[in-house]
Amino acid sequence: MIEIITTKDIAKIANVSIATVSRVLNNNPNVSEKTRKKVIMAIESLGYEPNLFAKNLAKKNKWNIAIGCTEEVFEGFKDSKNNFYLPIMSGIKEYFSKIKAEIFIFSIEDKKLNISFNDVDGFLLVGGGLKKEDIEFFLKYKKPVVVVDEYVWGLDVDSIVSNGFLGTYNIVRFFLEKGYKKIVYFHFKEKHYSFEQRKLGYEKALLEKDLIPKIYSFQDITDLKNLTKNVMKEKPEIIVTSKDLCAIEIMNILNENKYKIPDDVGVIGFDDLKISEDFQLTTVRVPREEMGNLAAGRLFDLVNGVNPHPIVISLFTKPIIRKSVKI
Amino acid sequence: MIEIITTKDIAKIANVSIATVSRVLNNNPNVSEKTRKKVIMAIESLGYEPNLFAKNLAKKNKWNIAIGCTEEVFEGFKDSKNNFYLPIMSGIKEYFSKIKAEIFIFSIEDKKLNISFNDVDGFLLVGGGLKKEDIEFFLKYKKPVVVVDEYVWGLDVDSIVSNGFLGTYNIVRFFLEKGYKKIVYFHFKEKHYSFEQRKLGYEKALLEKDLIPKIYSFQDITDLKNLTKNVMKEKPEIIVTSKDLCAIEIMNILNENKYKIPDDVGVIGFDDLKISEDFQLTTVRVPREEMGNLAAGRLFDLVNGVNPHPIVISLFTKPIIRKSVKI
DNA sequence: CTGAAAGCGCTTACAG
């Protein structure tokens, strides 16, 4: 049985009250240099570590959490179709509503905040396509930073992503096992970790069955029209693509060109947006509320100095089988 | 400002004391069915959620945490050379020593524990090479399970791993940028997620430089002797391998065959075991204490019902440049 | 600059 050291023990040794110990612990300036030293000595000699449960329970003032969003995230608030980030933001807010935290939402582009960046206890940066420079800007403040829905190579910064690799791998594999052979992939060539991972999952699934992956990249949704028409000449059985929004666009193009879904060709997306159900799109569900919860939880740990070693958290996804692919 | 709902509010609505509310919350059998229902109604109507800080602070009895280890983990306790899991176990113990938890260490092979598996609040399963069936055995108890240093395909179970992909990728890339071209990989063909990932990292680094990856697999350390001798005929500049223990074995074989390290050939390992420094082995450090901390922290979250969506946590690694490769 | 005291929201002996 290990004895737990408390502020009381420190107070006794340093010959001060627990109030003073607490002040030293929280860098309160109203402590004389002499007592501060005494207390720090005691803390170090006993190897004291504060009890975070007690700390957070007793806390009166709040943690200041700054949540930076890319333009895409803001757009999602207005556009009911592309609402990928809405549940993520709810998940974040929900988590922080349960603890003593005040959140400040701001635009990563403008970088305008209601409080000084120096008074922020931690940053949450939300949005696929976040640039390295953006993240580095916030790293400068030497406060915890957690990136949501992006992972940038070469920066060992805490990141929360969905497991796009496994997600695509599993759903493609599911249809391969049903006997499908001609499954092609439309890769949205935007710089985003998730899109890269999803493509790799498709590749792996096909290679495992000794099939040759067919990956067609497109830069812009406008490219899709020609691409779809051209690829359809090769009579693919299923088109898999980087995200639901692209899948729906592809379905529209197919409709315009008199192709029947799923009879002539199947379509598979990724994300499981709200509208995807209306289109009966077979897709992969990204647990977005949970992603927000986890991101907030990770930041809260970091703010409290818990397990600070940087990590990548990736959430398992779930295949959603609807009618856009014959089964 | 959101009003926080407490046991007090529930007590008032249900017309009972907060003690009774607490009893209902903790499934204490000493509550009449009638009051239990009243309290549950109140909880649901207000959407009450317990404050975990208060709960864990007030808690008198302990969480029972069962830590299952593979044989390899136990062997590491005796073998000072192969002590990969020692720091991981320290990290786990350290985390739990700070909270109200009692830990029970047991062998996954024997499955013999001092308490009933049913009284366990959560399982931590430690060891590369863990089998799917092993993990499924513990999943049966419907208690949180966290797997440490392994990830098993097809099971959406919480896992903590080191980022072997990025680790190898980065160190191989480092030497490629220094001008090295003939870098080969000795892949330890044991079923272990990490070894697979490390190999992929090597592959990616070479492909990016338009070099052809050369991967030689070996099943057993005894295979290494012939493999090393054969590969050396092709005059590689650096041999990269799956783990430090293999790297050291390779160094020994090279020495026996009168090859000079690093002049004739360089060697790179993975893990950064304690003995690796004695051999001046250039390697990749797996932050093992931190891995244990994070695993314990994740399990603790799950035990408390926090962010239960299953995730994979992967820790960033760090290249350790020593003298086994010319620089 | 410092201490005594109230309070954060729970749990759990204790008494009935």
Next chain:
DNA sequence: CTGAAAGCGCTTACAG
């Protein structure tokens, strides 16, 4: 089966 009360280890007005 239930409630009043003490206590978990901190923080923070308040008073000096």
